[in-house]
Amino acid sequence: MSNIVFVASPLRALTKELFIENQEFALDFCKNLWNYKKEIGIAPHLYCPQFLDDDVEEERIAGMQLGLKLLNLCSKIYVIGDRISEGMKSEVEAAKILGVKIQRVVNVERFFKDK
Secondary structure, eight states, X not given: OOOEEXXXXXXXXXXXXXXXXXXXXXXXXXXXXXXXXXXXEEOHHHHGGGTSOTTSHHHHHHHHHHHHHHHTTOSEEEEESSOOOHHHHHHHHHHHHHTOEEEEESOHHHHHHTO
């Protein structure tokens, strides 16, 4: 069975366009995880906004709680990009507590070239 890994990257944005761009970035990363590393990426920030509104605090918290529960299924967390958001900080702290391996990925292109 393939490794199941958690993908942490920024979601919140000042504009709807940037929000969508952040989701596309995470989606591309998950696709490449499978194509290049044969790992299955769990990215709650791709799934939860389908039914939870990130701009409604109660719904944002519910999505983050779901993400932390899903982190329990993962062997590793990839912390993606050059910026770590507040949500990502929470995920990294939870990974430390759970003993989940943490891997920072700033240069995504090089990461996938280094199979």
